[in-house]
Amino acid sequence: MVGRVLSDHKTVERDRTTKTYTLAGYDLLSTEQKNELINLCKKRLEAFMEARGEAIYDHRRVSVGYISGTLKYEVLKRARFRCELCGISADEKALEPDHILPRNHGGTDDLSNLQALCYSCNAMKRDRDDTDFRAIRESYNYRESGCVFSEIGSERILAQNELAYAITDAYPVSPFHTLIVTKRHVATFFALGQAEVNACTALINNQKNRIQAEDDSVDGFNIGMNSGASAGQTVDHCHIHLIPRRTGDVDDPRGGIRHTMPGKGYYQAA
Numbered sequence: 650m651v652g653r654v655l656s657d658h659k660t661v662e663r664d665r666t667t668k669t670y671t672l673a674g675y676d677l678l679s680t681e682q683k684n685e686l687i688n689l690c691k692k693r694l695e696a697f698m699e700a701r702g703e704a705i706y707d708h709r710r711v712s713v714g715y716i717s718g719t720l721k722y723e724v725l726k727r728a729r730f731r732c733e734l735c736g737i738s739a740d741e742k743a744l745e746p747d748h749i750l751p752r753n754h755g756g757t758d759d760l761s762n763l764q765a766l767c768y769s770c771n772a773m774k775r776d777r778d779d780t781d782f783r784a785i786r787e788s789y790n791y792r793e794s795g796c797v798f799s800e801i802g803s804e805r806i807l808a809q810n811e812l813a814y815a816i817t818d819a820y821p822v823s824p825f826h827t828l829i830v831t832k833r834h835v836a837t838f839f840a841l842g843q844a845e846v847n848a849c850t851a852l853i854n855n856q857k858n859r860i861q862a863e864d865d866s867v868d869g870f871n872i873g874m875n876s877g878a879s880a881g882q883t884v885d886h887c888h889i890h891l892i893p894r895r896t897g898d899v900d901d902p903r904g905g906i907r908h909t910m911p912g913k914g915y916y917q918a919a
């Protein structure tokens with residue numbers, strides 16, 4: 650209906666085969682002008698939804714994964730209004746919440762399964778062909794038999810999201826020493842995709858809050874990874890140590906993780 654009105658006014662042209670509408674003169678616009686237009690459309694849509702309520706999207710909620718305005722705001726706020734893939738600011742390009750694991754593949758509407766992407770990154774993600782997508786999705790499910798972190802018992806899991814777990818370290822160096830472990834069997838942090846980095850970061854924050862809620866003597870943390878045998882890695886499955894620290898737990902804490910090199914930790918003159 651709207652399409653016909655706009656077509657009659659020559660604002661848009663309809664392609665009969667693809668059943669899509671193209672804005673007249675769109676090709677002549679600069680990137681800035683396109684961004685401005687998209688932002689204006691989004692603002693108008695938001696104002697409309699504000700006025701009518703989100704029920705107007707009820708009919709497509711399941712099929713296209715409509716995300717409520719409140720949840721959308723939470724996703725953008727957590728991303729600090731920057732695209733979580735390329736880093737561009739929301740002021741320059743419109744950001745939209747995106748399902749990390751798509752709904753039709755079992756992904757949920759939980760904040761942990763959402764990320765803020767600019768429309769370019771989002772479009773790029775969509776445009777990848779099916780084969781590519783399937784390979785990426787399946788790679789998230791890759792586990793290696795015999796690996797202690799690929800075969801974590803459910804009783805050890807403190808918290809999880811789509812792509813990572815939090816567990817208690819089996820040999821804690823301090824009380825509440827926690828590990829953030831990717832679900833995918835992948836050797837090191839350097840091989841993670843951005844969604845996995847975000848999933849780990851979300852759990853680091855989540856566990857930091859849990860630890861401090863359970864133990865108010867915790868007033869500092871060391872966050873660290875051993876990547877490669879020379880750096881001390883013994884399990885070849887990416888995991889991040891979250892080590893709670895307490896005032897007075899060692900004589901002189903200055904230097905922190907610098908002490909991985911014995912004797913090199915204290916760089917300040919005594």
Ligand SMILES: [Zn+2]
Pocket residue numbers: 732733734735736737766767768769770771
């Ligand atoms: Zn982007």
Ligand SMILES: [Zn+2]
Pocket residue numbers: 792793796797798799800833834835885886
């Ligand atoms: Zn593994």
